[in-house]
Amino acid sequence: xxxxxxxxxxxxxxxNWRKTLRRPVPLSFSFVQPLLxxxxxxxxxxxxxxxxxxxxxxxxxxxxxxxxxxxxxxFGASQAGINLVRDLQTxxxxxxxxxxxxxxxxxxxxxxxxxxxxxxxxxxVALLGLALGARLSPxxxxxxxxxxxxxxxxxxxxxxSCSIALSAKSQEAMAVFVHVSNMPLLFTSxxxxxxxxxxxxxxxxxxxxxxxxxxxxxxxxxxxxxxxDAAALLVPLALLGTVLFAIARRAMSRAAME
Numbered sequence: 001x002x003x004x005x006x007x008x009x010x011x012x013x014x015x016n017w018r019k020t021l022r023r024p025v026p027l028s029f030s031f032v033q034p035l036l037x038x039x040x041x042x043x044x045x046x047x048x049x050x051x052x053x054x055x056x057x058x059x060x061x062x063x064x065x066x067x068x069x070x071x072x073x074x075f076g077a078s079q080a081g082i083n084l085v086r087d088l089q090t091x092x093x094x095x096x097x098x099x100x101x102x103x104x105x106x107x108x109x110x111x112x113x114x115x116x117x118x119x120x121x122x123x124x125v126a127l128l129g130l131a132l133g134a135r136l137s138p139x140x141x142x143x144x145x146x147x148x149x150x151x152x153x154x155x156x157x158x159x160x161s162c163s164i165a166l167s168a169k170s171q172e173a174m175a176v177f178v179h180v181s182n183m184p185l186l187f188t189s190x191x192x193x194x195x196x197x198x199x200x201x202x203x204x205x206x207x208x209x210x211x212x213x214x215x216x217x218x219x220x221x222x223x224x225x226x227x228x229d230a231a232a233l234l235v236p237l238a239l240l241g242t243v244l245f246a247i248a249r250r251a252m253s254r255a256a257m258e
Contacts, residue, residue, distance in 0.1 A: 012109025034072040034125060038064065039132075041192070054224060055194065058135065065129040065136075066218035067191035069122040070211060073154045074186065076118045078178045080111065080158035081165025088169050088255060103252040107245070111158045118154045119147065126222075142221030142228060149233040150214045156241035159248040166251035191215040210240055 041064060055063055087093045097103045130136065164177045186192070188202065189211035195203045206212045213236065217228035 009105050009109040009112060012106050012113070014113075015109075033075060034068045035128065037071065038068045038125065038129060058223060061129075061132075062134050062136070062223060063194060063219065064192065065126065065134045066222050067189075067215045068129070069125050069218060070150065070153075070189075070191050070215045071186060072122045072125050073118045073150055073214075074157065074182060074191075074211060075178075076121060077114065077154045077157035078161050078182050079174070080114045081161040081163075081177075082171070082174050084110065084162055084165040085169060085171055085174060088166070093252070093255060097252065104249045107159075107162065107249055107252055111155055111162065111245070114158045115151050115154045119151055122150065136222045137225045138222045139225040139227055142226055143218075145228055145230055145233065146214065146217040146221040149217050149228070149237055152234060152237040152241050153210055153214045156210070156237060156244050159241065159244040163244065163248035163251045166248065166255045169255070185209065185211050189215055190219075194219075210237060213237060 038061075084093065093106075096106060161174070161177065165174055168174070168177075188205045189209040190198075190206050191211055195206060195216075198206060213233055217233050220226040220228050
């Protein structure tokens with residue numbers, strides 16, 4: 001990356017963080033809701049049985065915690081386009097793209113800021129889970145690898161959210177995207193339950209769900225002290241992120257010309 005590109009990415013990221021602090025509603029929604037799920041589902045189903053032989057000695061609350069960390073990232077990433085809609089409506093994006101002619105670097109800065117924030121939120125959720133009594137046996141290299149996968153997932157889903165915002169240019173469309181996409185993705189993944197708890201057809205669907213990749217990897221790293229398969233985790237997520245970022249970048253270039 002050239003000095004100009006680094007400057008664009010850095011300044012765009014800093015602006016995104018400042019906007020989040022000034023308007024904390026999306027931050028609160030993506031942070032508080034997973035905590036409520038952890039407290040309600042975690043303790044409500046704490047006596048659940050048949051978690052699988054690999055989870056002997058663990059409670060449902062322990063198994064749920066990595067999934068809720070992933071849920072925090074999912075909910076936050078799906079709202080990445082909300083601030084972008086405001087910037088489109090005020091003409092900020094159009095002016096900045098025309099001035100810099102680097103829509104890709106601008107978009108990378110916006111999404112990069114969201115990825116860092118979402119990983120920090122997931123870390124806070126994990127610490128709160130520990131404070132509430134979750135029992136973890138983490139593998140340090142496995143956790144680093146799982147977090148890398150979580151970061152790539154956050155990047156991909158944020159890019160999708162931005163592409164929706166750039167195409168629809170309305171808060172209403174973003175609200176529909178958040179509600180329509182999050183719940184199906186969450187409930188067809190292994191974030192809430194291990195595959196053994198699922199019907200056969202749902203387990204098959206979960207294998208193709210990108211949220212399952214990061215939830216299973218984080219569960220392996222934090223609960224079983226294992227190192228997830230790097231290729232199986234990162235390659236499909238990187239491909240997904242590349243495609244969705246390319247779509248978002250193209251949408252941003254089109255929006256700037258309108």
